[in-house]
Amino acid sequence: MSATPELSREAFIEDLIAHNFTTYFVATHSKSASSNPAFRFTPSPVSIAVPYSWSYSDARERLMSLSSLLTTEEAERRNINFVNPSLKDFMPAAALPTLRGGIQLLLPDEQAYSHRHTANAFRLVFEAPESGAYTNVEGNRLPMSMGDLILTPNWTWHDHHNEGDSHVIWYDGLDVLMAYWIGGVFYEEMVDVTGEKYQAIKHGANAVTDNFGPGMIHRRKMFPDHIPASNNPLIYYPYSKARAALTELADQGAGDPHEGIVVEYVNPVTCGPTFPTMGTSIRLIKEQSTVEAMHKTENIIFITMEGSVTFHLPDDQKFTTELHDVTAMPSWVPYSITNSSKTPAVLFSQTDRPLFETLGFYREQKT
Numbered sequence: 001m002s003a004t005p006e007l008s009r010e011a012f013i014e015d016l017i018a019h020n021f022t023t024y025f026v027a028t029h030s031k032s033a034s035s036n037p038a039f040r041f042t043p044s045p046v047s048i049a050v051p052y053s054w055s056y057s058d059a060r061e062r063l064m065s066l067s068s069l070l071t072t073e074e075a076e077r078r079n080i081n082f083v084n085p086s087l088k089d090f091m092p093a094a095a096l097p098t099l100r101g102g103i104q105l106l107l108p109d110e111q112a113y114s115h116r117h118t119a120n121a122f123r124l125v126f127e128a129p130e131s132g133a134y135t136n137v138e139g140n141r142l143p144m145s146m147g148d149l150i151l152t153p154n155w156t157w158h159d160h161h162n163e164g165d166s167h168v169i170w171y172d173g174l175d176v177l178m179a180y181w182i183g184g185v186f187y188e189e190m191v192d193v194t195g196e197k198y199q200a201i202k203h204g205a206n207a208v209t210d211n212f213g214p215g216m217i218h219r220r221k222m223f224p225d226h227i228p229a230s231n232n233p234l235i236y237y238p239y240s241k242a243r244a245a246l247t248e249l250a251d252q253g254a255g256d257p258h259e260g261i262v263v264e265y266v267n268p269v270t271c272g273p274t275f276p277t278m279g280t281s282i283r284l285i286k287e288q289s290t291v292e293a294m295h296k297t298e299n300i301i302f303i304t305m306e307g308s309v310t311f312h313l314p315d316d317q318k319f320t321t322e323l324h325d326v327t328a329m330p331s332w333v334p335y336s337i338t339n340s341s342k343t344p345a346v347l348f349s350q351t352d353r354p355l356f357e358t359l360g361f362y363r364e365q366k367t
Contacts, residue, residue, distance in 0.1 A: 045297060047330030049096050050086045051313055056103075056126070056324035060169065063105050072110050079104040079172060082326055091177060095328050096299035098352040099278070100174040106133070106162035113197040114159035114190035119176035120275040123150040124303065124348060125239075126171060126324050129164025136161065137235050138223055139202035144168055147239025147305060149265060149348075153231040153275065156223065157190055159198050171303060171326070173350045175277040208236045212268040230276055232267040246284040246346065258294045258366070260285045260337070260347075273354040281349050285309055285339040293336040295365040298353040302327045307345030312336045331356075334367045 013026055030041045038048040063080045072078055081093035081102035088094075095101045103126065106112060114136070123135060125144045133144040137158045142150050144160075152158040162168050179185045191197050212234050223231060245263045255261040261284040265274045273279035282305070285291060293312070302311075304321040311319045311327055313335050319327050329335055339345045356362040 044295070045332040047097070047299075047332065048086060049084045049094075049299070049328065049330040051311075051317065051319075051327075051329055051333055051335070052084055052095075053311070053319035053321060053325060053327040054082045056322070056326065059103055059326075060324075063103055063169065067105055067107060072106070072112055076115070077104055077112055077172075078106075082328070084328060092180070094177050095301055095326070096330060096352075098175060098178045098355065099299055099301055099328075099350060100172075100176055101301055101326060101328075101350065102172050103169055104160075104172050106160055106168050108162055108165055108167065110162050111198065112160040114157050114199050115188060116155050116157045116190075117176070117187040118154050118184055119174050119179045120154050120277055121152045121172060121174045121176075122274065122278075122280060122350075123152070123160075124148075124171040124173065125150075125168070127167065127169040129162070129166040129168065132164030133162045133168035135159070136199050136201060138227070139199055140205070140208055140235065141201045141203070142205050142208070142236045144170065145239065147243070149237040149239070149242075149280065151232060151235040151237075151274065153235065154228050155186070156227055156231070156235075157199050159190075161198075171324075173278065173280070173301070175275065175352070178277060178352075178355070205236050205238075208234060209238070232269075232274055234268050237265050242282050243346070246282065250284055250286065250344065255284075255286070257292050259283065260291045275354070276358075277352065277355055279349075279351045279353050281351075283347050283349065285337055285345040285347065287339060287342050287344055289339055291337040293334040293367045295332050295334050295363070295367060296353075297331050297356045297361055297363045298351050299331050300329050300349055300351040300353070302329070303348040303350075305346040305348050307339065307341055307343055309345045309347065310338045310340065312338065 016022055028040050037046040059080050066078060070078055079102045082095045083093055084095055093100055125146055125148045128144045128146055135142050135144060135150050135158060137152055138156050242263055246261055249261045262281050264281040304323060304325050308322055321327060
């Protein structure tokens with residue numbers, strides 16, 4: 001091709017972009033596009049995020065410092081978010097493209113007032129007093145003990161309280177990034193709707209857990225009419241029950257070479273994921289064992305709940321975790337997990353796999 005047509009083509013493309021147009025050749029062509037590979041047609045997925053691991057001790061230190069600088073009244077929710085370094089310039093507080101995570105603190109006698117939002121969220125408790133810390137979800141008082149999983153689904157009122165003698169710290173997991181992108185964020189503060197900052201307590205945790213324990217459902221209306229019917233009514237999963245299930249499966253020799261021993265937190269009505277947009281699970285990695293690597297189309301966050309593991313990634317990259325460290329793995333990045341110690345390790349995970357499955361995008365491939 002002569003120089004003149006080449007210059008003419010370049011000028012044409014510059015004119016397209018200047019007037020807010022583009023063309024397949026420039027934007028997504030697998031060989032010619034100059035944009036980020038994640039936005040091209042590629043033979044396999046390329047993520048805009050990178051694998052990353054955050055130290056809980058580093059995040060906790062900053063959270064404690066924040067508590068002396070910012071009150072709960074000022075901040076509404078006093079927390080430290082985990083930010084993926086490749087997303088920090090254009091996605092607010094994103095650990096992965098669809099998932100947000102952070103840790104939140106209440107000191108003794110502090111409260112975080114009631115609000116609600118369309119984003120689904122959960123609380124995974126890291127540190128708590130023996131009694132007195134709880135989350136109130138639609139009038140259900142749910143105790144916050146180490147390892148407990150508490151849901152605040154789409155459009156449910158929720159507030160947090162610490163009446164104990166020491167601080168409480170928990171992990172917040174949300175799907176709010178997806179809600180931002182598609183224009184689905186709604187938010188209200190209870191004081192603006194009812195004049196009250198906090199909800200009245202109507203039920204204890206047993207009213208939630210006992211309804212599903214025997215495998216039969218009493219059709220008590222768990223939520224008022226303003227709550228979407230798709231919401232998971234089992235909003236409280238005690239850690240003791242999840243841990244006991246893992247132990248029983250381990251004793252039976254159960255486990256998958258690419259997963260470990262996994263127990264999923266499911267919606268008991270549908271047997272589907274915790275939320276339509278997010279799944280949660282807990283897994284045991286046996287002592288001196290390795291979970292083999294696979295490619296999977298899911299963005300997943302791991303939290304080390306017991307023990308220590310090492311994640312091995314391509315190019316000799318690795319993350320070795322301690323208690324409550326947070327590790328993010330983007331879609332299609334293969335990783336293996338090794339537990340070199342003489343005791344089992346337990347990992348909690350937050351994943352957007354339900355989105356991939358609903359859209360028909362979910363794939364697995366052994367490495």
